[in-house]
Amino acid sequence: MQYKFIALDLGDDIDIKRLMREKSSHVEYIRWEEPFKFKYAQGTVFVYSFGAVVGLNVPSTQFNTLVSELDDYVIGMVKHTSAELLEVILNKEKGIEVSEDKVYVPRIDDGVISTTAFVLAQSVSLHRIEQKTELLIDEIEKFLSEKGKFAKGKKALGLAMKILKTRHEILSDVMILDKPDITWESELYDQLYQKLSRYYELSRRYKNVTTKLDHAFEVASVLLEIHGESKANLLEWMIILLFVLEIAMSLIEKLF
Known part of the structure; x- marks a missing residue:
């Protein structure tokens, strides 16, 4: 029997509960690392x-x-990554x-299939990030590069929030640093996960992304500090101006 996998990331999140309600007769609790599985076109799909x-043994067409059907269950913007084949x-x-x-x-069993599917899911989701x-x-x-824009803290704050959200996706959604629980059940599953993780360079890619995000957040933080200092300086100049105006008004009253 052939075991051909194809993996794709659809977007930030998928509404698994709604998908389960519409594709299955009952809704069961699943952990973050566990997919919703169902049969499709003589194969199996892991969402x-x-x-x-x-998809396992699901023809590309x-x-x-x-x-296209699952796009309706994506929470947020739909944006497909390139497919991974294994x-x-x-x-x-x-x-x-x-x-x-x-x-x-x-050997090939349910644990091998689940571990393989999970690493592929991590890889394509990391590619989206x-x-x-x-x-x-x-x-x-x-x-x-936009001249005279440093005082605009609102945009800098928006960039900082985007950066933090992206880091949250890595740590809480894709959980790129954590192994699935199934790897503790068998040495074979653990070795398979380790070798596939190295093959798809999950650790290196994760470090590369976090380094870039750390640098981006530092830049956004500096922009926010500049914005704060600009506002403080503006307030100081306004106080000085009011003080000068008060003195000027007093002098005018005395002279005239």
């Missing part, structure tokens, strides 16, 4: 609340049709090996 969709191949004589979008494993980070960096660079 994660943090925006990712993974049917997968694209499904993605094939899981059984090889009982060797350990876990990953190369050229293929992973060789000594990478794209969002680049847009933030471009926005800050554009803001800095």
